[in-house]
Amino acid sequence: MSVTEREWREENERVERVIGVIDRKINSLEEHVSNVRADIVEIRKKFWDDVTVNVDDMMEAIETYASIKQQAEVLSERERSHRHASRQLATLKKLKQSPYFGRIDFVEDGEQTPERIYLGIASLLDEQDEQFLIYDWRAPVSSLYYDYPPGPAQYETPGGTITGTMELKRQYIIRDGRIQSMFDTGVTIGDELLQEVLGRQADGQMKSIVATIQKEQNRIIRNERSRLLVVQGAAGSGKTSAALQRVAYLLYRYRNTLRAEQIVLFSPNPLFNSYVSTVLPELGEENMQQTTFQEYVEHRLGETFRIEDPFAQMEYAYTAMDEPGYDARMEGIRFKASAAFKQVIERYVESLRQAGLLFADVTFRGRTLIDAEQIREHFYSLDPSLRLPNRLRLTAEWLLEELRKQERQERTQPWVEDEIDLLDREEYYRAYQQLRREKRFTAESFDDFERERELLAATVVNEHFEPLRRWVKQFGFVNMKAVYRQLFADPQYAMRLANDLPWPQQWAEICARTVEMLDRSELFWEDATPYLYAKELIEGFHTNTSVRHVFIDEAQDYSPFQFAFLRRLFPHSSMTVLGDLNQAIYAHVDAQTDFSPLASLYEDGQTEMIVLTRSYRSTRQIVEFTRGLIAGGEVIQPFNRDGVKPTLTQAADPSDLAEKIVARIRALQDAGHRTIAVICKTARESRDAYAALSSRLPVRLISKETVSFEPGVLVIPSYLAKGVEFDAVIIYDASRVTYGREAERRLFYTACTRAMHELHLYAVGEVSPFVTALSSDTYVTER
Numbered sequence: 001m002s003v004t005e006r007e008w009r010e011e012n013e014r015v016e017r018v019i020g021v022i023d024r025k026i027n028s029l030e031e032h033v034s035n036v037r038a039d040i041v042e043i044r045k046k047f048w049d050d051v052t053v054n055v056d057d058m059m060e061a062i063e064t065y066a067s068i069k070q071q072a073e074v075l076s077e078r079e080r081s082h083r084h085a086s087r088q089l090a091t092l093k094k095l096k097q098s099p100y101f102g103r104i105d106f107v108e109d110g111e112q113t114p115e116r117i118y119l120g121i122a123s124l125l126d127e128q129d130e131q132f133l134i135y136d137w138r139a140p141v142s143s144l145y146y147d148y149p150p151g152p153a154q155y156e157t158p159g160g161t162i163t164g165t166m167e168l169k170r171q172y173i174i175r176d177g178r179i180q181s182m183f184d185t186g187v188t189i190g191d192e193l194l195q196e197v198l199g200r201q202a203d204g205q206m207k208s209i210v211a212t213i214q215k216e217q218n219r220i221i222r223n224e225r226s227r228l229l230v231v232q233g234a235a236g237s238g239k240t241s242a243a244l245q246r247v248a249y250l251l252y253r254y255r256n257t258l259r260a261e262q263i264v265l266f267s268p269n270p271l272f273n274s275y276v277s278t279v280l281p282e283l284g285e286e287n288m289q290q291t292t293f294q295e296y297v298e299h300r301l302g303e304t305f306r307i308e309d310p311f312a313q314m315e316y317a318y319t320a321m322d323e324p325g326y327d328a329r330m331e332g333i334r335f336k337a338s339a340a341f342k343q344v345i346e347r348y349v350e351s352l353r354q355a356g357l358l359f360a361d362v363t364f365r366g367r368t369l370i371d372a373e374q375i376r377e378h379f380y381s382l383d384p385s386l387r388l389p390n391r392l393r394l395t396a397e398w399l400l401e402e403l404r405k406q407e408r409q410e411r412t413q414p415w416v417e418d419e420i421d422l423l424d425r426e427e428y429y430r431a432y433q434q435l436r437r438e439k440r441f442t443a444e445s446f447d448d449f450e451r452e453r454e455l456l457a458a459t460v461v462n463e464h465f466e467p468l469r470r471w472v473k474q475f476g477f478v479n480m481k482a483v484y485r486q487l488f489a490d491p492q493y494a495m496r497l498a499n500d501l502p503w504p505q506q507w508a509e510i511c512a513r514t515v516e517m518l519d520r521s522e523l524f525w526e527d528a529t530p531y532l533y534a535k536e537l538i539e540g541f542h543t544n545t546s547v548r549h550v551f552i553d554e555a556q557d558y559s560p561f562q563f564a565f566l567r568r569l570f571p572h573s574s575m576t577v578l579g580d581l582n583q584a585i586y587a588h589v590d591a592q593t594d595f596s597p598l599a600s601l602y603e604d605g606q607t608e609m610i611v612l613t614r615s616y617r618s619t620r621q622i623v624e625f626t627r628g629l630i631a632g633g634e635v636i637q638p639f640n641r642d643g644v645k646p647t648l649t650q651a652a653d654p655s656d657l658a659e660k661i662v663a664r665i666r667a668l669q670d671a672g673h674r675t676i677a678v679i680c681k682t683a684r685e686s687r688d689a690y691a692a693l694s695s696r697l698p699v700r701l702i703s704k705e706t707v708s709f710e711p712g713v714l715v716i717p718s719y720l721a722k723g724v725e726f727d728a729v730i731i732y733d734a735s736r737v738t739y740g741r742e743a744e745r746r747l748f749y750t751a752c753t754r755a756m757h758e759l760h761l762y763a764v765g766e767v768s769p770f771v772t773a774l775s776s777d778t779y780v781t782e783r
């Protein structure tokens, strides 16, 4: 629909008018900010002048305290005001560049005239603070824009449903305060704007999509009904984008009660964290907390074990096929992530209520104070109907009491004397002063040398016992490593617990490998969650009660174990879980075919599932190629953006391969592509590719330690490219040797679907059967 000249003029005038208002607001806010800043500097400078520090007299001390407190409160109020104003200023400056991106004219039922609603990244009131010049995209009325074409429409407000008719829906591209283009649209969100947005070059950072959110994505963003929202979405369907806009939405919707740090996003790797970190600031919001499951495990178990990282496990799964024990380890990886093994752990822990829990001696300076056997006897003498964590708490109390007795005896040990003699003068004096203070109100005199030695001895021993008490309070006396080891030490042990459960054939070998690792204080990645789960069942669950929303991206790579775990960790939190089962690349998810294990996490009726099948990232040609790589791919709909077909090039040998790839990269650069990724299957292959290419052109090797990437040419292992995208993707080796086994199909699919504009595959020798099985008109063979 075309927009008339008169309308163009009116719209231009409106933009100018609005920018005028923004300018004036910016000016007055800048003045305010600078005044507040001056206040803060002044208060900080005079902080100690205004308070009379006199702590000798009780009354004066109280006054001094009150005065300090008052000053501190004024200061923190000013600082808060400064932060708030600075944030507002930053948002206004963004609005000045692009005040809004959409308009709807909506006539509410019962009204005569339509209201014009302009949508932008934040609300803006006129100078009288009466009329909205711009509505925040998250305001209830704004959902009309995302959900309906012109015609009958309705939206929800806290007070109920509002119905009416949308008479117009218009979109704008406004840059540097000027309308660059504008169009009216009949369908939900017009193709033109999306074409424009999706056709742009990538710069290594994810973008906000507020102007073009699609209806089905809006359902995810504004969902408030479900405690668990599960999104299964095709590659490039906007799962991550929707998740981040949802964070922004929640921060707006619950702005009086929810803070950014109460939202946690679990991401697949640190690189991804940096990739998405700009979206929320772009929308004028603070970033949520970001972490990875690995980081959490490290935090909990890193002091006890050297834990294999998930990428090392992945590297093993895809490179070690010829090593002895490979099949057993892979079977172990799958089994240890399964619901069956989770049950084994639960049954095992249950059995420990009667017998079998293993303890550690309580030792001090190389001597055993209370041995494991005594602890065991005490523990099992407690009421067996009590839960394990409660019995441990009682045991800890008993141990602390025992320690108190031991501590008293310890004071006469020769080492204590030595230590007292070694106290430097200052410590001695401090101890002396402290003792004097403590004795101030008693009748005893403090002249007695013996008495002084006694008290110093008590202090010294007390200090040395402190870590031991802490250790007891943290249940260090449970020999958790031995408890977990016991499950594998005799292969029959766990099998007896299993009876009806599916069981791995190579269990004996799995057990032997696990024990070997544990004895070296190492933990395979596949053991990390079961170990932690068992530990928590025995000792009581750690919980984080302040977090309100947990987002799990790339959820297909989590085991049911990990989900159950996160659910317990964040008991007061809702969850948004986003994933694509076709991109499940971890060895443990082989057997998992859907997200159904999630359904049991919350009560009935609290879970909702949304499926996204439209893919936005890649051109139509790329989607038509990639969807053929997976079963059921025909449901994936490409967004209709045109590009060149993927190419397949066979090279004669590795040096021919490098030459051809270098030529391709140069051509891609000449065509204006800024981020070009040479995707390899593994880190090992990446190193080879890097060695072959880096002497001929500048390339950057991405490894698991890399924390951010900039535009340019990258060589990257497939599993680190998860979740991110590039203008052009080169598959370094699409041969049968590299991508031939069924287990490699999803890895291959994940790698190919990272491409936005161009996809080029290379192979030395026989081509991967995943490609040759495709219809030959989905790609072009080049020489």
Ligand SMILES: Nc1ncnc2c1ncn2[C@@H]1O[C@H](COP(=O)(O)OP(=O)(O)OP(=O)(O)O)[C@@H](O)[C@H]1O
Pocket: 194, 197, 198, 207, 209, 212, 213, 214, 217, 233, 234, 235, 236, 237, 238, 239, 240, 241, 242, 580, 583, 616, 617, 722, 723, 724, 725, 753
């Ligand atoms: N509504 C939209 N408007 C504009 N761009 C969009 C929209 N939805 C998605 N995109 C773009 O499509 C690309 C893919 O989005 P995103 O990374 O969120 O998908 P994903 O489902 O998480 O993908 P994957 O599972 O493959 O990692 C991004 O460039 C994103 O900006």
